[in-house]
Amino acid sequence: MLFVSLSAARADEETLAVPAGKIILTVTGSIAQTNLDGAAAFDETMLGALPATAIDTTTVVTDGVRHFDGFLMRDLLEYVGAEGETVTATALNDYVIEIPMEDFHRFDVLVATHMDGERLLPSDKGPLWIVYPRDDHAELQDIRYDYRWVWQLIELDVK
Template sequence: MAASPSASPPLERNVLSLAIADRPEAARRLSLADLQRLPPQTYAAMLPAEERISRWQGVPLNQLFDGAELGRSKRLRVDALNDYSALIPLSDLDTYQPILAYRRDDHYIGISERGPLFIIYPLVKHPELRTQVYFNRTVWQVSRITLE
């Protein structure tokens, strides 16, 4: 599914909720503009049902939470707009550095293209990730990430 060169989304609209289990006071919401202020990473990846490689740009997941908070936790729970959820072990953040992508092939990802946020692993660089386990962790339409 190709990203369309449609108009840019409102960058100040909140698109992501971040939470820490058992710490409701730490919850926060981020806009695309907030995410773009963080140092970006770009990966080449082909999604399971597609036959083309895309260039994905986003924020490494390990940049979304303070390092001290990561140290006390074991995984991320990623929830999507369509009620799908996946668990990502924190070991993936160190080993493969998945990103929360907000651009695909230099375009913002619309909701109709399974955006605006997408978990992407470096599937081209690490072909061993092309398994159902990692495909299940490649969540689209990400709306909430909880540190558990």
């Protein structure tokens, strides 16, 4: 798979800094870049350095079309040199779901930091929320994708 070999090459060229602020996301498992006890730990500033993107879409838990800002999951996974078939996402409330890596190649899956211009807070789906572009693809209207919208995201484990 070309993506995997490019990811590994990119990860070898970069050094992952140690977070200076509060860690809000940890990536573990089959990754090439680590910075803390065999994991890739990120603070808000580090995640803010990833290429920014935005999507407008509806959700099953909010009213109307919402505007989300953040970064693409595939950019984060490429940055850490992730190689695997699945990503297990874990939330603050211990919700856990396995997401096929293929989702991140097929769709512009966003890790949202903001909704409608407001920073996502742990009290309301933050600090990070996995958001699918559900309005752009009819197949994303399926309930199995709705379960993959992990809010209060804190950890990703690549297998």
